[in-house]
Amino acid sequence: MRKIAIMGKTEVSLIVVIIVLMAVFSGFGANFFSYYNLSNLLKQAAISGIIAIAATIVIISGGIDLSVGSITGMSSILVAILMARYNFSIWLAIVIPIILCTIIGLYNGIVISQFRVPPFIATLGTMTMVRGGIELISEAKTIVGVYPTFASFSTEAIFGIPKMAYIWIFSAILVAVILKYTIFGRNIFAIGCNEEVARLSGINTKNTICAIYALSGFLCGIAGVVLTSRLASAVPTGGQGYELSSIAAAVIGGASLSGGQGSILGTFLGTFLITLITNGGIHLGINPFVMDIVTGAIITIAVVLDQLRRRGP
Amino acid sequence: MAESIMKRLENILEVTNVSKSFPGVQALNKVNLSIKPGEIRGLVGENGAGKSTLVKAIMGAFPVDEGKITINWKGNSISPRNPIEALRCGLFANYQQLTIAPKLSISENLFLGKMPVNKFGLIDWSRMTKETKRILKNFNLDLDPEIKIEKLSGSQQTMIILSKMAMLNELSIAIFDEPTAFLGIEETEVLFSFIRRLKEKQVSVIYVSHKIDEVLKICDSVTVLKDGEVVDTLPIDKVNEEKLFSLMVGREIGKIYEIEHRKPGEILLEVKNFSSAGKFKNINFDLRRGEILGFFGLIGSGRTEIMRSIFGADKYDSGEIKIKGKPIVITSPWKAMKNGLSLVPENRATQGLAFDLPVKVNVNMSSYHAISKGGFINLKKEKDRAYYYVNTLAIKPPDVERAVKYLSGGNQQKVVLSKALCSEPEIIILDEPTTGVDVGTRREIYKLIEQLTKAGKGIILISSYLPEIIGISDRIIVVSNGMKVGEVKRGAIPEKSLEEELLKMASQIHLGKE
Numbered sequence: 001m002r003k004i005a006i007m008g009k010t011e012v013s014l015i016v017v018i019i020v021l022m023a024v025f026s027g028f029g030a031n032f033f034s035y036y037n038l039s040n041l042l043k044q045a046a047i048s049g050i051i052a053i054a055a056t057i058v059i060i061s062g063g064i065d066l067s068v069g070s071i072t073g074m075s076s077i078l079v080a081i082l083m084a085r086y087n088f089s090i091w092l093a094i095v096i097p098i099i100l101c102t103i104i105g106l107y108n109g110i111v112i113s114q115f116r117v118p119p120f121i122a123t124l125g126t127m128t129m130v131r132g133g134i135e136l137i138s139e140a141k142t143i144v145g146v147y148p149t150f151a152s153f154s155t156e157a158i159f160g161i162p163k164m165a166y167i168w169i170f171s172a173i174l175v176a177v178i179l180k181y182t183i184f185g186r187n188i189f190a191i192g193c194n195e196e197v198a199r200l201s202g203i204n205t206k207n208t209i210c211a212i213y214a215l216s217g218f219l220c221g222i223a224g225v226v227l228t229s230r231l232a233s234a235v236p237t238g239g240q241g242y243e244l245s246s247i248a249a250a251v252i253g254g255a256s257l258s259g260g261q262g263s264i265l266g267t268f269l270g271t272f273l274i275t276l277i278t279n280g281g282i283h284l285g286i287n288p289f290v291m292d293i294v295t296g297a298i299i300t301i302a303v304v305l306d307q308l309r310r311r312g313p
Numbered sequence: 314m315a316e317s318i319m320k321r322l323e324n325i326l327e328v329t330n331v332s333k334s335f336p337g338v339q340a341l342n343k344v345n346l347s348i349k350p351g352e353i354r355g356l357v358g359e360n361g362a363g364k365s366t367l368v369k370a371i372m373g374a375f376p377v378d379e380g381k382i383t384i385n386w387k388g389n390s391i392s393p394r395n396p397i398e399a400l401r402c403g404l405f406a407n408y409q410q411l412t413i414a415p416k417l418s419i420s421e422n423l424f425l426g427k428m429p430v431n432k433f434g435l436i437d438w439s440r441m442t443k444e445t446k447r448i449l450k451n452f453n454l455d456l457d458p459e460i461k462i463e464k465l466s467g468s469q470q471t472m473i474i475l476s477k478m479a480m481l482n483e484l485s486i487a488i489f490d491e492p493t494a495f496l497g498i499e500e501t502e503v504l505f506s507f508i509r510r511l512k513e514k515q516v517s518v519i520y521v522s523h524k525i526d527e528v529l530k531i532c533d534s535v536t537v538l539k540d541g542e543v544v545d546t547l548p549i550d551k552v553n554e555e556k557l558f559s560l561m562v563g564r565e566i567g568k569i570y571e572i573e574h575r576k577p578g579e580i581l582l583e584v585k586n587f588s589s590a591g592k593f594k595n596i597n598f599d600l601r602r603g604e605i606l607g608f609f610g611l612i613g614s615g616r617t618e619i620m621r622s623i624f625g626a627d628k629y630d631s632g633e634i635k636i637k638g639k640p641i642v643i644t645s646p647w648k649a650m651k652n653g654l655s656l657v658p659e660n661r662a663t664q665g666l667a668f669d670l671p672v673k674v675n676v677n678m679s680s681y682h683a684i685s686k687g688g689f690i691n692l693k694k695e696k697d698r699a700y701y702y703v704n705t706l707a708i709k710p711p712d713v714e715r716a717v718k719y720l721s722g723g724n725q726q727k728v729v730l731s732k733a734l735c736s737e738p739e740i741i742i743l744d745e746p747t748t749g750v751d752v753g754t755r756r757e758i759y760k761l762i763e764q765l766t767k768a769g770k771g772i773i774l775i776s777s778y779l780p781e782i783i784g785i786s787d788r789i790i791v792v793s794n795g796m797k798v799g800e801v802k803r804g805a806i807p808e809k810s811l812e813e814e815l816l817k818m819a820s821q822i823h824l825g826k827e
Contacts, residue, residue, distance in 0.1 A: 182688045183681040193667035200664050201678045202650035260669045
């Protein structure tokens with residue numbers, strides 16, 4: 001029930017933790033609540049936030065997508081190449097990579113649903129292949145020379161909130177609406193709970209799984225575009241590390257790796273919390289490696305608390 | 314005083330004034346129960362009467378709120394606080410399906426934790442295989458000890474659990490909770506002779522079942538539970554089926570199979586020369602409007618496989634399916650449902666329900682398209698439809714937001730039925746729809762089938778429970794070894810000899826093969 005309700009206990013406790021942490025950070029570091037820092041925080045969270053939404057959809061369906069980082073990287077490098085090498089118009093240079101990433105996601109879905117390859121293996125293969133592709137087309141070099149109008153997108157804000165953050169928020173709302181109000185969304189939960197039950201209930205599970213991974217690819221495509229805008233260039237290692245941090249955000253937000261459970265609001269808050277810890281740590285001058293330890297511990301604690309609460313009667 | 318102590322020691326199990334409540338439910342209320350060594354005690358009651366809770370309490374699965382459970386183990390009175398202590402007192406329950414590891418072989422499972430070693434301290438595989446063969450033979454199982462558990466059928470797996478039970482040399486009380494849910498007639502006989510052997514060894518048995526005929530056959534005495542309380546404990550020769558039913562339900566239930574039969578109308582479904590290699594061959598039959606067509610066969614006879622293929626859940630090799638005279642090719646359940654078919658699968662836990670999702674999602678799962686526009690679900694209609702079925706089928710508790718895993722077995726089955734009906738099918742295939750369902754709910758399900766035939770639907774009922782299939786079918790098709798071996802019309806053979814006749818047909822080419 002709580003995975004469909006707008007706000008469950010996981011989300012409430014996350015909000016409490018976030019508020020407490022923000023209070024602590026602002027108490028210790030004077031500049032924490034500065035506009036500059038807060039907007040920086042949102043920018044940092046935006047890209048990993050979009051990828052974490054992609055990861056959440058897949059996790060709810062009982063799968064896992066290890067290729068999110070590579071797909072994001074592919075989108076990022078393609079945007080830069082289309083602009084710097086081939087002078088594509090700004091819109092084509094954005095749309096083409098996103099379409100391509102959606103197709104890569106669809107490919108994941110086909111391998112998983114038609115050929116019954118476990119998602120972990122299928123997306124591990126894709127992750128490696130796509131990363132190889134990135135190195136190949138970029139010749140393992142940083143691509144510079146994106147259009148200034150494109151790069152400036154990441155520095156602009158509307159009503160004081162960075163434009164990047166709007167993309168994150170819109171993606172979250174879009175997916176949350178899909179999960180709550182559409183047949184596709186219900187089918188994702190059903191498949192995650194028990195794929196055989198879903199199939200025998202007349203759900204076209206193969207098509208649904210394809211759509212799930214395609215949607216994941218689509219969101220990573222968007223994340224890649226935002227990443228290039230923020231860096232004003234693209235690096236061959238772009239997106240690396242997101243495959244695991246996105247899972248972490250989803251899990252902190254209450255998603256269960258066994259499927260059928262998870263919420264976009266939870267993932268949104270999970271991403272925010274992880275970013276907040278890193279950002280606050282830097283602000284307080286704590287060694288970033290220590291903050292990694294803290295983040296790791298939070299992942300474990302979040303799941304332990306969830307398990308304890310679920311055990312119930 | 315001395316006398317009462319003596320009397321106490323006589324009993325192997327004493328349950329005194331035990332109460333247990335879960336949030337919102339008083340599962341057990343001041344339950345008293347005592348069992349003598351070598352006694353086979355039946356435990357009956359409707360779903361939610363507290364049978365499983367009582368069994369779990371005895372097994373030490375959770376602490377009770379009030380009262381005491383003592384086991385007389387080697388002259389000492391012990392109250393096990395957890396399942397491990399219970400096991401040490403010689404308690405064993407078959408409901409612990411988890412005690413077998415699906416990825417391991419039969420022999421590895423039987424010797425889990427106590428594998429024999431040779432003089433080098435390495436596992437003695439050949440001895441293990443030999444021992445396993447010997448144990449399996451006692452249970453009429455001709456299986457390779459190296460086979461992985463997951464490759465076995467449900468009934469074979471149950472038999473493996475039993476053989477594991479037989480290996481325990483220090484057994485005081487054996488608990489069987491719905492042991493025949495996945496067993497065929499032959500396997501049930503093996504189980505019964507196993508239970509009788511236990512009795513000879515002075516082991517006590519608690520036998521929990523919805524199948525009253527089994528309880529009457531195997532038990533020495535029977536305890537009836539209702540709403541968490543003991544209604545009565547009676548010796549078996551003092552009760553009959555009707556008496557137990559009325560004690561369980563608390564009212565006269567009447568003849569449970571009595572329903573109004575229709576005159577069958579036009580042909581809805583035609584199946585011709587339907588074959589699938591290794592599963593079934595040359596199946597021909599038709600189903601008419603308003604008809605209840607029974608499919609009877611022993612476990613492994615192919616009846617479930619035939620229906621799964623018609624429904625598109627499994628592939629088939631050749632044959633023709635016509636719905637209302639129109640030939641169609643069904644390649645997936647999704648297509649089958651579009652053509653007006655619906656299936657209530659054999660196993661509600663693994664095939665019927667998304668356990669973690671609420672009742673309303675499960676009820677609507679097959680037919681969201683009917684309450685959606687442009688892919689967007691009308692959330693009000695979703696709830697309304699769920700409430701409609703919750704009210705019509707009296708699903709308890711009447712809360713559509715509750716995850717189905719918190720419902721009792723009978724109510725879960727009602728949710729599966731609701732899901733099947735919600736898609737407004739013309740042809741409904743019910744595979745063992747009353748497994749683990751209490752008598753009151755069974756009556757409701759039969760009445761529901763009656764209403765469906767009234768509305769012109771065609772019903773296919775698969776059941777291995779003879780009284781049920783004889784009781785409500787208009788026509789019975791008998792399947793054995795993947796082939797149709799007989800067809801009997803209602804009333805063609807007197808009911809008394811029909812049971813025997815069907816069994817004979819079902820086992821004619823059935824040479825103990827699964």
